[in-house]
Amino acid sequence: MALLSATVASNLPKTLLQCFSGDSTFSNLEQFIRYTKYRRERAKSLREAVLHCVEIDDDYDPYQHDKVPPQRVKKYRSKRCAVPWKACVDDATVALAPEQSAWYRLYVINRALLTNTKSQRDFRRRFRLPFQNYLELVELCKENGLHRGDFFHRWCGLDKVNNKKSSPIELLVLGALRYLGRGWTFDDIVESTCISAEVHRCFLEAFLDFGSTVLYSKYVVTPQNAEEAKTHSIEYEKAGFPGCIGSCDCTHITTEKCQYNLKNNHTGRNKKETTRTFNLTANHRRSILHSTRGGPGRWNDQTMVTYDRFITGLHEGTGLADISFQLFEYNDNGDTTPVKYSGGYVIVDNGYHDWSVTVPPISRTNVIREIRWSKWVESMRKDVECTFGILKGRWRILKCGVRVHGIDKVDLIWLTCCALHNWLLDIDGLSSEWTGGEVANSDESEWLGELGAHDFSGVNRDRIPNAILRLSNNLTNRNFDASGMGPGDDVLVDRDHMPINSDHVSDRMEDQAGQSTRVVKNLTLNFFRRKLIEHFHIMWSRNNIVWPQVRPTNQNGRELRID
Structure with missing residues (x-):
């Protein structure tokens, strides 16, 4: 639809009172039709502004602007803090990093699991896999995340939000095994990994795609x-x-x-x-x-x-x-x-x-x-x-x-x-x-x-x-x-x-x-x-x-x- 000129647009009534004369009698039917057309175009512009997340002024005139508001610049969602918190000396609170979580200290940096038999039995009971095979699974996940388009490429590099190191894939694999083995909810895993539930959910979807294709074809062999x-x-x-x-x-x-x-x-x-x-x-x-x-x-x-x-x-x-x-x-x-x-x-x-x-x-x-x-x-x-x-x-x-x-x-x-x-x-x-x-x-x-x-x-x-x-x-x-x-x-x-x-x-x-x-x-x-x-x-x-x-x-x- 062609834009109206500024002269024509200035003669358009923007309120219903402009369609009446001074003695409150209806003056011109054509003026009223122009008013309804103006309200219809303004309502359409407001809907398009809401759809594209663009603010619009109260005195916005649809005939003085483009029909479609400009596209907004794509913004990445800011990274949200995990649920666990740590109190500082000055009573300020900061979020715990995944490297400070309990699972990271117990199962990622604790190499006693390589020699302690009791700890290995406890690890298998809790996560269903022996510790050595868990390490093998982590390396397999890292191999399937080296190139763009791989299952775990998102968790083998930098985080897009703030260009920081992504969440440790070791903790994410532990969370996926605990979710499958115990039937836990993501909120329960957050308390042990200090990683948000949304990250665990996204990783689980990638892990399921990986397990139902790569792992399934490797270990479930149908005789031919x-x-x-x-x-x-x-x-x-x-x-x-x-x-x-x-x-x-x-x-x-x-x-x-x-x-x-x-x-x-x-x-x-x-x-x-x-x-x-x-x-x-x-x-x-x-x-x-x-x-x-x-x-x-x-x-x-x-x-x-x-x-x-x-x-x-x-x-x-x-x-x-x-x-x-x-x-x-x-x-x-x-x-x-x-x-x-x-x-x-x-x-x-x-x-x-x-x-x-x-x-x-x-x-x-x-x-x-x-x-x-x-x-x-x-x-x-x-x-x-x-x-x-x-x-x-x-x-x-x-x-x-x-x-x-x-x-x-x-x-x-x-x-x-x-x-x-x-x-x-x-x-x-x-x-x-x-x-x-x-x-x-x-x-x-x-x-x-x-x-x-x-x-x-x-x-x-x-x-x-x-x-x-x-x-x-x-x-x-x-x-x-x-x-x-x-x-x-x-x-x-x-x-x-x-x-x-x-x-x-x-x-x-x-x-x-x-x-x-x-x-x-x-x-x-x-x-x-x-x-x-x-x-x-x-x-x-x-x-x-x-x-x-x-x-x-x-x-x-x-x-x-x-x-």
């Missing part, structure tokens, strides 16, 4: 071929599950600051709080092999597994198709013969799809060998449940609830905690092969071949893991209904049956005749599960079923002997 998967399936092969990669399940993480428009999707059927759901695959050593990003809390296991690239890769045959293993089976003559299979699978609960690559226990049966196998699967499937317990116990923010705004931050926190979890397993030496184990009969029980059981009477039961004791005690039927009249106390049998409503399918209906190797993904769940049960029964009768475990060691690293 049979050679890599072999290191994870050793314990399962000892336990009677050749070809098994791990166990899989979902868990919920509470998010306290979910967006309002996403609240309904993130509220489960039996939960009042908003949660994010994660599908995780872990091996018997509790190492995390793969984890999905979060999904809405109302999603169940069947929905989440469709977004799991690792499990869907097994199901579609695009992942780990080169795995090969053997299962023992009975032939027509009653002799055992090995049969080759290709492809991998995982053990799950009964909430997943009926895929052959996700093998759950049998929920309804009265056959002893099937009950025993199902109990053994339940014991082995607890690996992923133990992993959830370790994660939420070690990183308490996953148990107490995430208070960071945005559901995407919950995913970053989860992936970062998974990476730190695997790192700690490497530190403790638990990610390598578990050489220990207890044989199912301990070479001391008596084989009662008629029912496929072991007699543990007279054996020191304290030496036997509960997972093995469950296979010999209380083998009650599993909600079996053969009459159609509801579940009843049917008699336990040791032979296969073919009820109408059973999970079983005849072997000859699914046998891939003429093929030397059976592909797991091409089989039905019922057929493949029957073959696993048959293999387990043969290995159980041969006393070749082992419960894998780590031998207990003392503080000197020597193996303890249990008498």
Whole structure:
């Protein structure tokens, strides 16, 4: 809009009284229209001035100035003092510097932590990482802050506010570990570091981006071929599950600051709080092999597994198709013969799809060998449940609830905690092969071949893991209904049956005749599960079923002997 000339602008009325004559009668309609136009332009100029943070005088004339006020010079926010204060001699108060904080004196400049064993134990209990690995993490953060655009470039140079040295990155890493490990608030960390909560929040966001990408890709390694998967399936092969990669399940993480428009999707059927759901695959050593990003809390296991690239890769045959293993089976003559299979699978609960690559226990049966196998699967499937317990116990923010705004931050926190979890397993030496184990009969029980059981009477039961004791005690039927009249106390049998409503399918209906190797993904769940049960029964009768475990060691690293 072109600016009016000064002559025209001077004739414009600036008050409503100028539109009336001396006897208070309305004089000119055109004059009133000019007045309303003036008020409208002035109100628009005031709004633009407020938007650009520019002061405007009361006698400001929009026709004598530019339409858009000049842009203000960009100013950096002045640095605010931290909460803790220090009183001087003259009663003046000054803010404590981070170098004067308690954590800086205890953990940054105190080199006694390098030699004092008790102090090292206390440090790990408080910050979850050993002190030597904490120093390694600090150096790794500094390496990712040398160049502009790196994760921690802001904290590896000068502060933009006053060209002073930025906050010590050692204290910021301690604050991030304490926030994840204890679920603290930023205000609690301020009292120990003398660094403002805003700085800790900004650093945590950078640390989560760093942990969910760099650390996650370094320590959470998903097997891509049979050679890599072999290191994870050793314990399962000892336990009677050749070809098994791990166990899989979902868990919920509470998010306290979910967006309002996403609240309904993130509220489960039996939960009042908003949660994010994660599908995780872990091996018997509790190492995390793969984890999905979060999904809405109302999603169940069947929905989440469709977004799991690792499990869907097994199901579609695009992942780990080169795995090969053997299962023992009975032939027509009653002799055992090995049969080759290709492809991998995982053990799950009964909430997943009926895929052959996700093998759950049998929920309804009265056959002893099937009950025993199902109990053994339940014991082995607890690996992923133990992993959830370790994660939420070690990183308490996953148990107490995430208070960071945005559901995407919950995913970053989860992936970062998974990476730190695997790192700690490497530190403790638990990610390598578990050489220990207890044989199912301990070479001391008596084989009662008629029912496929072991007699543990007279054996020191304290030496036997509960997972093995469950296979010999209380083998009650599993909600079996053969009459159609509801579940009843049917008699336990040791032979296969073919009820109408059973999970079983005849072997000859699914046998891939003429093929030397059976592909797991091409089989039905019922057929493949029957073959696993048959293999387990043969290995159980041969006393070749082992419960894998780590031998207990003392503080000197020597193996303890249990008498």
